[in-house]
Amino acid sequence: MTPLAGIIAARIRATGPISLADYMQICLLDSRHGYYATRDPFGQAGDFVTAPEVHQMFGEICGLALAQAWMDQGRPAPFTLAEPGPGRGTLMADLLRALRVAPGMRKAAEIALIEASPHLRQVQTARLGHVRHLEAVKDMPDKPLFMVANEFIDALPIRQFQMTGQGWRERMIGLSEAGALTLGLGQVVPLSRDGRPGDIVEDCAEGAAFTETISRRIAADGGAAIIIDYGGWNGFGDTFQALRNHKTEDPLAHPGEADLTAHVDFASLAAAALRGGAAVSRPVRQGDWLLTLGAEARARRLEAAGDASAMAALHRLTHPSEMGHLFKAIAIWPKGAPAVPGFAALE
Numbered sequence: 001m002t003p004l005a006g007i008i009a010a011r012i013r014a015t016g017p018i019s020l021a022d023y024m025q026i027c028l029l030d031s032r033h034g035y036y037a038t039r040d041p042f043g044q045a046g047d048f049v050t051a052p053e054v055h056q057m058f059g060e061i062c063g064l065a066l067a068q069a070w071m072d073q074g075r076p077a078p079f080t081l082a083e084p085g086p087g088r089g090t091l092m093a094d095l096l097r098a099l100r101v102a103p104g105m106r107k108a109a110e111i112a113l114i115e116a117s118p119h120l121r122q123v124q125t126a127r128l129g130h131v132r133h134l135e136a137v138k139d140m141p142d143k144p145l146f147m148v149a150n151e152f153i154d155a156l157p158i159r160q161f162q163m164t165g166q167g168w169r170e171r172m173i174g175l176s177e178a179g180a181l182t183l184g185l186g187q188v189v190p191l192s193r194d195g196r197p198g199d200i201v202e203d204c205a206e207g208a209a210f211t212e213t214i215s216r217r218i219a220a221d222g223g224a225a226i227i228i229d230y231g232g233w234n235g236f237g238d239t240f241q242a243l244r245n246h247k248t249e250d251p252l253a254h255p256g257e258a259d260l261t262a263h264v265d266f267a268s269l270a271a272a273a274l275r276g277g278a279a280v281s282r283p284v285r286q287g288d289w290l291l292t293l294g295a296e297a298r299a300r301r302l303e304a305a306g307d308a309s310a311m312a313a314l315h316r317l318t319h320p321s322e323m324g325h326l327f328k329a330i331a332i333w334p335k336g337a338p339a340v341p342g343f344a345a346l347e
């Protein structure tokens, strides 16, 4: 049993079953035993490898897209260059190098990282030098906002609802007779959604609220955001999953020691962006987006310059059977401004 399993069981005994959102919040971010709070989960030795950790071309292409959007919007200065959930800081480091294509952009950028894990904040500062960490996206200054978020939304807490004879009921985590964490059904909830008995739907309220907040800022002050993650459009079903040592496992098995995620429903993020008054793109597959912006040419140049891993990394990032199709990207920009490169407006 992990330390958090005992702490969560005691809480359930005291106050009753908890939502999946509460469970994710505790497991990922508990200040003493939480998954992100205590470790660096990235890379071969960790639990998973993210796109920026696969190869520098990923962050570079994100940087080029933001640089083009910045030039298209008249080179506003100063502006906030933000990244939520920056992990090891690799994406930001590669992106900053790419900004050199736009003279003056690096100097105008005020970097703001949003990171919940004190441990990862230290890793990011060591990697990037002095950077500002914000507690929450609402603390972002009133300035144009250029942002990239990779595999951030999938870590935000979700709730799940299951259709039953009585209507939608929330899936909750309680205790079995033997005292083990177990999934059960809680209150009936009035969801305005159709479903057949047994159907499961997910809701990531924090992801939608985050997207609406940044969209309001972009609509008001200018800027652009690129959000990349695994998921789909109008996602449906149970996508709650745990990853430990590169393998999936029961999300209730090792609380605090496994990464917990859910697939991102880009349709609900796009709806939030529109509520925020910004323009939003149709979803694009990660592989298609990277190839449209010249990833293959970049990989060939790096290979010719002696980077033996470049072509294999290109395959990993773009091929349909690797990360190319599972991962999607959307972009947000002010209505009336040119679309972010590689994206087309949703409506």
Ligand code: SAH
Residues within 6 Å of the ligand: 028, 036, 042, 050, 051, 052, 053, 084, 085, 086, 087, 088, 091, 114, 115, 116, 117, 120, 149, 150, 151, 152, 155, 156
């Ligand atoms: N973007 C990085 C890391 C992805 S992992 C990459 O692609 O490699 C998710 C990141 O989000 C971690 O840095 C984690 O600590 C952070 N995170 C998770 N939940 C968060 C929250 N609620 N607020 C801020 N950061 C969070």
